Amino acid sequence: MAVDELDTRILRLLLEQPRTSVREYARLLGIARGTLQARLDRMERDGVITGTGPSLSPAALGHPVLAFVHIEVTQGHMDDVGEALAAVPEIVEAFSTTGGGDLLARVVGRDNAHLEDVIQKLISVPGVVRTRTEVALRERVPYRLLPLVESVGRSAAKP
Incomplete structure (x- = not known):
């Protein structure tokens, strides 16, 4: 469009x-x-x-720890694993990806121990082979779309 x-x-x-x-x-x-x-x-x-x-803040809701969890899934189990992830409230979004894992989930926790509990829950999901977790230290570029909107607008204005 x-x-x-x-x-x-x-x-x-x-x-x-x-x-x-x-x-x-x-x-x-x-x-x-x-x-x-x-x-x-x-x-x-x-x-x-x-x-x-x-737009809500997980940190302000008591979940200041943010991690990105790469999830490797057994072939043929992507839909089942996706449904199981959707049932975990601490998973705020998840994507199918290419590369080293099959899924990438953005996960929040109350603290590191709670994050570990959430990851253990993920590992126990049937079809999950392994996970790799990267904890975010500091947000460098907040989620934003205005620069993209302005770029698209500039492109649309050019003849």
Whole structure:
């Protein structure tokens, strides 16, 4: 789906001012509310906008330890292991990957001992062959999309 310069301006506002009303966005952009709503609906339908919920902090929820766990899975068990991972609340996301492991999970814990307990739970999942864990020390670049949105917008503005 191609985004144009107006879409980019809309996305920038959504990222910078997520709690603003549609009416206020339209005013700030200098466009009709109906135009804005149609753009938002299209971007949601096309999967550009995937949610509107708040961004939560696992650390503020009492889980300040972050680790990335590489999980090797027995052939043919990826779906079963994926379902089992989805049942572990401390796994905040997981991806199938290429490379040294089959899955990469972002895992949070209350402390190192709790993280170890979560990893032991993962190891006991049928189909998990082994895990390799890397504990994050400090976030260097927080999750962000505004630079990408701006880059896409600059590309869309070029003839």
